[in-house]
Amino acid sequence: MSVLERLTERLTAVLPPDAVVTDPVRLRTYECDGLTVHRAVPGVVVLPETTEQVAAVVRLCREHGVPFVARGSGTGLSGGALPRTDGVLVVTSRMRRIVEIDVPDRRAVVEPGVTNLAITEAVRDQGYYYAPDPSSQQVCSIGGNVAENSGGAHCLKYGFTVNHVLAAEIVTPDGDVVELSAGDPGYDLLGAFVGSEGTLGIATKITVRLSRAPEAVTTLLAAFTGIEAGGHAVSAIIAAGVVPAAIEMMDALAIEAAEAAVHCGYPAGAGAVLVVELDGPRAEVEHQFAAVERICRDSGAFEIRTAASGEERAAIWKGRKSAFAAVGRISPAYIVQDGVVPRTALPRVLAGIDRLQEEYGIRVANVFHAGDGNLHPLVLFDDAVPGERERAETVSGRILDLCVEHGGSITGEHGVGVDKSRYMPRMFTEDDLGTMQLLRCAFDPEGLANPGKVFPTPRLCGEAPGVRTGVHPLVEAGLAEQF
Amino acid sequence: MDPELIKDCVHCGFCLPTCPTYVLWGEEMDSPRGRIHLMGQHTEGTPLTGAMAGHFDACLGCMACVTACPSGVRYDRLIEQTRAVVEREHVRRPDERAVRALVFALFPYRRRLRAMRLPMRLGRRLQPFLERVNPSLGAMAELAPADVPRPVRLPPLVRARGPRRARVGLLTGCVQGEFFPQVNAATARVLALEGCDVVIPPRQGCCGALSLHSGREAEARRFARRTVAVFGRADVDAVVVNAAGCGSSMKTYAEVLADDPAWAARAGALRIRDLAEFLAELGPAAERRPLPVSVAYHDACHLAHAQGVRAQPRDLLRAVPGLELREVAEAAICCGSAGTYNLFQPRAARELGDRKAERVLATGAEVLVSANPGCSMQIAAAVRRAGGGEIRVAHTAEVLDASLRGLDPGVLGRSPGAGKARTKR
Numbered sequence: 001m002s003v004l005e006r007l008t009e010r011l012t013a014v015l016p017p018d019a020v021v022t023d024p025v026r027l028r029t030y031e032c033d034g035l036t037v038h039r040a041v042p043g044v045v046v047l048p049e050t051t052e053q054v055a056a057v058v059r060l061c062r063e064h065g066v067p068f069v070a071r072g073s074g075t076g077l078s079g080g081a082l083p084r085t086d087g088v089l090v091v092t093s094r095m096r097r098i099v100e101i102d103v104p105d106r107r108a109v110v111e112p113g114v115t116n117l118a119i120t121e122a123v124r125d126q127g128y129y130y131a132p133d134p135s136s137q138q139v140c141s142i143g144g145n146v147a148e149n150s151g152g153a154h155c156l157k158y159g160f161t162v163n164h165v166l167a168a169e170i171v172t173p174d175g176d177v178v179e180l181s182a183g184d185p186g187y188d189l190l191g192a193f194v195g196s197e198g199t200l201g202i203a204t205k206i207t208v209r210l211s212r213a214p215e216a217v218t219t220l221l222a223a224f225t226g227i228e229a230g231g232h233a234v235s236a237i238i239a240a241g242v243v244p245a246a247i248e249m250m251d252a253l254a255i256e257a258a259e260a261a262v263h264c265g266y267p268a269g270a271g272a273v274l275v276v277e278l279d280g281p282r283a284e285v286e287h288q289f290a291a292v293e294r295i296c297r298d299s300g301a302f303e304i305r306t307a308a309s310g311e312e313r314a315a316i317w318k319g320r321k322s323a324f325a326a327v328g329r330i331s332p333a334y335i336v337q338d339g340v341v342p343r344t345a346l347p348r349v350l351a352g353i354d355r356l357q358e359e360y361g362i363r364v365a366n367v368f369h370a371g372d373g374n375l376h377p378l379v380l381f382d383d384a385v386p387g388e389r390e391r392a393e394t395v396s397g398r399i400l401d402l403c404v405e406h407g408g409s410i411t412g413e414h415g416v417g418v419d420k421s422r423y424m425p426r427m428f429t430e431d432d433l434g435t436m437q438l439l440r441c442a443f444d445p446e447g448l449a450n451p452g453k454v455f456p457t458p459r460l461c462g463e464a465p466g467v468r469t470g471v472h473p474l475v476e477a478g479l480a481e482q483f
Numbered sequence: 484m485d486p487e488l489i490k491d492c493v494h495c496g497f498c499l500p501t502c503p504t505y506v507l508w509g510e511e512m513d514s515p516r517g518r519i520h521l522m523g524q525h526t527e528g529t530p531l532t533g534a535m536a537g538h539f540d541a542c543l544g545c546m547a548c549v550t551a552c553p554s555g556v557r558y559d560r561l562i563e564q565t566r567a568v569v570e571r572e573h574v575r576r577p578d579e580r581a582v583r584a585l586v587f588a589l590f591p592y593r594r595r596l597r598a599m600r601l602p603m604r605l606g607r608r609l610q611p612f613l614e615r616v617n618p619s620l621g622a623m624a625e626l627a628p629a630d631v632p633r634p635v636r637l638p639p640l641v642r643a644r645g646p647r648r649a650r651v652g653l654l655t656g657c658v659q660g661e662f663f664p665q666v667n668a669a670t671a672r673v674l675a676l677e678g679c680d681v682v683i684p685p686r687q688g689c690c691g692a693l694s695l696h697s698g699r700e701a702e703a704r705r706f707a708r709r710t711v712a713v714f715g716r717a718d719v720d721a722v723v724v725n726a727a728g729c730g731s732s733m734k735t736y737a738e739v740l741a742d743d744p745a746w747a748a749r750a751g752a753l754r755i756r757d758l759a760e761f762l763a764e765l766g767p768a769a770e771r772r773p774l775p776v777s778v779a780y781h782d783a784c785h786l787a788h789a790q791g792v793r794a795q796p797r798d799l800l801r802a803v804p805g806l807e808l809r810e811v812a813e814a815a816i817c818c819g820s821a822g823t824y825n826l827f828q829p830r831a832a833r834e835l836g837d838r839k840a841e842r843v844l845a846t847g848a849e850v851l852v853s854a855n856p857g858c859s860m861q862i863a864a865a866v867r868r869a870g871g872g873e874i875r876v877a878h879t880a881e882v883l884d885a886s887l888r889g890l891d892p893g894v895l896g897r898s899p900g901a902g903k904a905r906t907k908r
Contacts, residue, residue, distance in 0.1 A: 018508075025524060025532050025534050026512045026534055028520065028524060074511065075496040094510075096509065113509065260555075261554070322497075324553075325495040326553045328554030332490060334493075
């Protein structure tokens with residue numbers, strides 16, 4: 001009997017019936033998340049319903065020395081929830097109760113499987129909402145948002161998940177249930193946990209901040225003939241001291257895809273569209289709207305539309321929010337890239353992406369959160385054409401090089417996961433990575449929580465960062481391997 | 484299962500929260516994305532296992548995922564093809580086979596359905612017993628309307644009142660025709676009052692929807708050809724359908740009959756329209772009289788998701804003076820009826836029915852309006868289970884009919900279901 005089989009037997013004993021999946025055909029449906037280029041069939045899948053069950057699973061994993069990976073809705077785009085063939089996939093999709101809504105204190109307590117949008121829907125009638133809004137908000141889970149520190153179009157003004165999580169109940173890799181709170185004195189452990197991509201434990205209850213819905217919201221769609229003019233408008237808007245709730249840009253190819261998918265009716269002939277949303281007190285929004293409109297016209301916008309109603313606003317956003325998946329209409333396959341550049345470097349980086357397209361004969365659709373320089377190039381390819389996937393992957397990687405060269409980052413909001421761990425050394429020195437590893441080991445000395453993610457090379461805990469000398473005592477004892 | 488259609492899925496997961504079984508069970512293999520993955524496994528050579536077949540059978544075919552999908556995956560085609568494969572390759576348990584044989588020998592045939600009137604009345608009383616024998620039989624007994632109105636014999640032609648604006652065919656359907664005959668009568672009257680000659684071919688049969696949605700391809704094609712022939716001869720501008728499931732299937736006839744170009748062409752020549760869709764295109768002519776009543780409108784999946792008809796019925800209802808339209812929460816989630824689903828998958832169907840009943844009752848509306856006979860029976864049964872007694876259910880056609888004829892709103896949804904048989908529970 002293998003370790004995994006022994007563990008499965010124990011799991012079956014502590015979980016409800018139907019909560020342990022071992023059938024090979026069923027297991028395979030969990031082989032990837034939203035990023036399908038990386039696949040691994042999990043050793044076993046569990047579907048716990050309570051914190052106690054999650055803790056029991058983690059304790060059993062630790063007891064058996066088996067790695068575990070947490071998964072929410074499986075929409076991640078960096079392979080953060082890629083399973084381990086020798087491990088347990090802990091799926092939180094049955095933990096989707098909204099535990100408490102406390103409007104006077106502006107907070108809600110939810111289980112990790114609750115979708116991002118479900119929180120807003122639960123409090124909308126009372127004039128509140130949950131601010132971070134990743135494009136997959138109707139499906140992505142709040143647990144996944146916490147793991148990835150997800151952003152969204154509106155994080156330009158309102159910040160990322162980390163700014164909206166007040167506390168979390170987590171199961172540590174030891175199997176202990178611990179409460180982390182933003183209000184705790186001392187080290188900001190909650191801050192460390194948010195965005196840790198499942199390497200520090202599994203969140204089982206999350207207390208989120210509820211935000212008051214703004215008095216006024218105005219959404220404006222500006223069409224430009226080319227992407228440079230759009231980029232110029234973005235810089236000019238920010239330079240004018242306006243902080244919009246969101247500034248989004250899409251290029252011609254992305255517009256074509258969105259048009260094919262949701263018939264969003266963006267202006268014909270647009271080489272780029274800018275979606276600018278302003279919110280806040282009515283007088284302020286009106287004042288800013290006038291400024292934004294003038295700047296767009298000065299930058300060469302040939303058509304400007306303003307959403308007069310909630311439906312019209314939804315129609316404008318629909319094109320933008322469905323853009324990733326919509327690209328499936330114009331290309332058999334694609335890579336969603338996620339990088340950040342300083343806003344001022346936008347035109348140069350976009351020109352660089354253009355050059356890469358020509359050099360490799362690969363099309364790239366650009367969709368991005370222009371306000372904070374978060375690019376989402378969609379690199380299109382067809383598996384039926386030999387070599388095209390490889391070229392697409394090269395282009396995708398070189399786009400990240402461009403971002404780093406211009407002082408940016410290899411990820412804005414999708415996380416490092418398994419997909420970008422290899423790019424970490426392009427941003428960080430050995431010392432930097434070693435220091436991060438020390439933090440990780442403080443939570444997970446055995447290295448069982450989502451191993452193989454974030455860091456380019458697995459390391460052993462207790463190993464001092466820096467130059468390696470001699471053989472590690474654990475390796476010598478035959479207890480561990482070094483790669 | 485066409486690998487090209489499977490490839491369209493980019494695994495984004497936008498379909499997950501719209502899928503009734505994912506909402507119930509929260510597991511990947513009972514979501515559209517997971518089912519497409521299973522289809523992919525099968526096309527790549529994994530034999531169809533019992534587990535796989537179970538997950539395909541558990542799909543309601545509600546097509547909410549088709550609405551949600553930004554990549555345009557044709558899940559509707561995929562699941563139809565998959566069901567046919569399941570029928571060919573999967574050996575069901577003997578009791579499942581027996582229930583299926585019973586359903587497919589009964590439902591598509593009106594005369595046989597008519598013969599069921601008496602057994603149905605007994606069936607309600609015997610429900611607990613039947614439930615123990617087989618959950619599907621129990622579900623059948625529970626769903627059966629208590630008090631079916633007497634059959635209405637419609638003439639082959641109902642002439643337009645006033646100037647003629649169109650000549651239309653009317654599909655009378657199997658379950659609609661037998662259990663809800665008043666709906667067909669109301670449909671014909673509304674169409675006539677709106678200036679249509681209504682042709683009602685007496686020799687029409689089942690449209691084939693049940694067979695098509697259950698992977699019984701040959702049977703579906705046979706029913707489709709017959710329906711195409713009957714309405715082809717009727718020489719009509721459009722065939723009007725008042726049952727959502729029938730309409731959605733008939734709109735795909737050209738695809739169903741694609742193997743035979745001559746039939747496919749004949750099918751393609753028919754203009755199939757849902758009643759609400761047709762009336763919206765035609766525009767109102769007859770005077771709407773006040774109908775002071777509050778109604779909750781239920782989106783039938785095969786109308787909203789499969790045909791994209793959501794606004795038209797609501798607009799028609801709102802145009803009735805005095806009528807107050809209320810929305811049901813989670814409108815896009817299936818009620819669990821889904822053709823034969825509540826008979827073959829009674830447990831899941833009941834859970835979905837209970838969920839829907841709760842939300843329908845929360846509207847506090849006097850009448851539930853639904854454009855599909857299956858949904859009407861399913862929700863009525865779920866409301867009875869919830870202890871809500873007999874809910875008044877009416878078809879959009881009946882509401883319009885009452886308004887056009889200036890009837891009292893009290894007549895809406897009084898039968899079936901109302902009356903003596905209901906106290907026995």
